[in-house]
Amino acid sequence: MYEYLRGVITQVWPGYIVLESKDGIGYKIFPANPYHYTVDQEAQVFVEQIVRETELTLYGFASMTEKGLFNKLLNVSGIGPKSALAILAGADPASLVAAIDQDEVGYLTQFPGVGKKTAQQIILDLKGKMADFANLAQGQELSLGLDLSDSNRLVAGDSQNLADAMAALEALGYAQKDIKKVKKALAGEKGKTEELISKALALLVSA
Known part of the structure; x- marks a missing residue:
């Protein structure tokens, strides 16, 4: 039904974002990495709507x-x-x-x-x-319709960024034992939430 939604990001949580359109409707969207986005950011999010029995869910993507x-x-x-x-x-x-x-x-x-x-x-x-x-490189197309100019700003202290990153891994379905391992490996790491998520995922995939 929807190809994409355009508006302002009003909420960013470990498992989802809320995008408010110009008509004042707030859409709850589940992306792979919510921390690609920040509150007050104007964004265009490609979406896929999935309907299952009584549940209607929007999944979001930075590119086609x-x-x-x-x-x-x-x-x-x-x-x-x-x-x-x-x-x-x-x-x-x-x-x-x-x-x-x-x-x-x-x-x-x-x-x-x-x-x-x-x-x-x-x-x-x-x-x-x-x-x-087959020929896609990592990150290709990720900027399509998406303003990332301020999406990597620090929104809290480094410890909070790490906590948010671990919460995002939990929302993706990773087991607590695996989350604890990468949290220990990243303890003391400085960086933005999105960067810490990327580092954590790299550790999980290479384990």
């Missing part, structure tokens, strides 16, 4: 590439929206496509909600069918 990958993953049996978001948050498009085409089951099972059977199903369903994404 992200949205396309999300929908590809949803076509795989055993992959739901939350698992697809977690994969998008932790993998750049090129690495994901390469893992699928090279039968790297171990790479795929590092994401929450993806066991060996589901990873094999991803490869079975998508191998050779993602040519449109």
Whole structure:
């Protein structure tokens, strides 16, 4: 129904953002990384609306590439929206496509909600069918329609940024034992929330 929504970000939480459109409607949107956005930022967010029984949910993306990958993953049996978001948050498009085409089951099972059977199903369903994404570099298209000029500002102390980053990992479905490990590894790290999330995801995927 919706291709994208444009407005002002009024709330940023570990699991979701709220975008208020010009008509005053606040849309609750679940992106892979809410901390790409900041409060009072004007943004255009590509969205996918999913309706399940009594639940209607909007999932948000910084580009059409992200949205396309999300929908590809949803076509795989055993992959739901939350698992697809977690994969998008932790993998750049090129690495994901390469893992699928090279039968790297171990790479795929590092994401929450993806066991060996589901990873094999991803490869079975998508191998050779993602040519449109094969040459993408990490970060390509991420600025499409999105003002990131102020999205990396520090909104609190470094300890709060780390706490927010860990909460974002929990919202993506990572286990507490894994979160505790990366939190310990990143203890004392300085940086913005988005940067700490990226570092944490890199540690989780390489573990």
